[in-house]
Amino acid sequence: MSYKVAVVGATGNVGREILQILDERAFPVSEVVALASEQSVGREVSFGEDGVLKVQDLASFDFTGWDIALFSPGAKVSATHAPRAASAGCVVIDNTSHFRMDPDVPLVVPEVNGHTIARHAKRNIIANPNCSTIQLVMALKPLHDQARIVRVIVSTYQSVSGGGKEAMDELFNQTRGIFVNETPRNEQFPKQIAFNVIPHIDVFMDDGATREEWKMAVETRKILDPDIKLSATCVRVPVFVGHAEAVNVEFEEPFSEQDAREAWADMDGVAVVDQRADEGYVTPVECAGEDLVYVSRVREDPSIDNGLSFWVVADNLRKGAALNAVQIAEVLTDTRPAIAAA
Numbered sequence: 422m423s424y425k426v427a428v429v430g431a432t433g434n435v436g437r438e439i440l441q442i443l444d445e446r447a448f449p450v451s452e453v454v455a456l457a458s459e460q461s462v463g464r465e466v467s468f469g470e471d472g473v474l475k476v477q478d479l480a481s482f483d484f485t486g487w488d489i490a491l492f493s494p495g496a497k498v499s500a501t502h503a504p505r506a507a508s509a510g511c512v513v514i515d516n517t518s519h520f521r522m523d524p525d526v527p528l529v530v531p532e533v534n535g536h537t538i539a540r541h542a543k544r545n546i547i548a549n550p551n552c553s554t555i556q557l558v559m560a561l562k563p564l565h566d567q568a569r570i571v572r573v574i575v576s577t578y579q580s581v582s583g584g585g586k587e588a589m590d591e592l593f594n595q596t597r598g599i600f601v602n603e604t605p606r607n608e609q610f611p612k613q614i615a616f617n618v619i620p621h622i623d624v625f626m627d628d629g630a631t632r633e634e635w636k637m638a639v640e641t642r643k644i645l646d647p648d649i650k651l652s653a654t655c656v657r658v659p660v661f662v663g664h665a666e667a668v669n670v671e672f673e674e675p676f677s678e679q680d681a682r683e684a685w686a687d688m689d690g691v692a693v694v695d696q697r698a699d700e701g702y703v704t705p706v707e708c709a710g711e712d713l714v715y716v717s718r719v720r721e722d723p724s725i726d727n728g729l730s731f732w733v734v735a736d737n738l739r740k741g742a743a744l745n746a747v748q749i750a751e752v753l754t755d756t757r758p759a760i761a762a763a
């Protein structure tokens with residue numbers, strides 16, 4: 422059995438990674454089409470070692486006869502075109518925020534709640550969570566299974582690739598410009614990102630939180646447990662690829678650091694690297710290009726009852742987006758390979 426697969430947003434950060442991962446994991450495709458905006462029509466994108474696909478226009482593309490569409494063209498574009506693909510009989514796996522909280526759309530991380538994929542039938546759409554949520558719930562799930570999590574405090578250190586290819590260019594150009602005394606131009610970010618950190622991702626909400634912080638809370642509840650309380654502070658940092666998170670968890674009952682390590686040892690897709698020594702932890706630079714979610718700096722938090730602190734990093738373009746979407750496609754088609762070891 423092989424599948425006709427459309428990659429929507431194929432010229433972007435996530436779309437290019439999706440094409441690469443489909444090839445790396447030998448997803449059984451009979452045909453692949455690369456779709457993007459009108460301005461990219463005719464551009465070439467790589468597929469596999471030697472493959473080249475000519476980009477076609479999403480707006481005029483007919484999804485009839487296509488099996489799966491992996492969407493990452495931004496929320497507004499998905500809002501218009503994902504339902505069009507879905508009603509043509511193509512199952513949509515959407516990376517944008519648009520459908521995530523729709524009660525008729527499952528929000529899926531295969532290792533955490535893969536069983537919910539079956540609930541896509543109503544709309545023919547499956548949503549991929551936010552990149553920061555994915556790596557967080559991967560780390561929380563095995564702990565929550567052992568000792569219920571009551572509350573999570575998380576601070577993120579999110580790379581610029583999470584903001585798309587133009588955001589990566591802005592960090593590059595500002596960094597280079599500062600060395601030759603150019604005044605930084607802020608177009609993709611609200612303030613200078615080179616040699617700085619910005620506690621503001623997505624728009625502000627009425628309660629003072631940003632929408633990125635709200636997404637982490639509501640998505641974690643939808644995926645893991647509606648009773649978990651979560652407070653996030655989301656920060657953009659001048660790193661190209663790889664999101665990091667400092668996480669503090671409060672459990673309902675006593676749960677030791679050793680209990681946590683044992684729980685993570687059994688979790689597919691999570692690796693603990695924690696030697697309490699120079700280089701004995703993982704940073705974003707090392708996780709770029711990797712499939713696993715890495716946990717480091719694990720320690721009990723003596724300031725509260727049943728508290729645990731740790732550090733989580735993952736490649737936001739892979740597990741945080743493209744890999745998770747392709748894994749959903751694998752579950753959907755029952756073609757799932759073993760998760761690659763580090």
Ligand SMILES: NC(=O)c1ccc[n+]([C@@H]2O[C@H](COP(=O)([O-])OP(=O)(O)OC[C@H]3O[C@@H](n4cnc5c(N)ncnc54)[C@H](OP(=O)(O)O)[C@@H]3O)[C@@H](O)[C@H]2O)c1
Nearest residue numbers: 430431432433434435457458461494495517583585586742
């Ligand atoms: N980057 C991450 O870590 C991450 C993680 C999870 C989810 N996401 C979500 O995934 C989406 C894409 O992110 P990205 O980082 O890949 O952004 P990106 O690098 O800016 O790429 C955007 C892609 O969307 C296409 N596009 C834009 N407008 C379009 C239109 N009107 N019709 C068809 N295609 C259009 C672009 O095509 P052109 O080149 O033709 O403009 C490009 O292929 C966003 O919604 C983002 O929130 C990103």
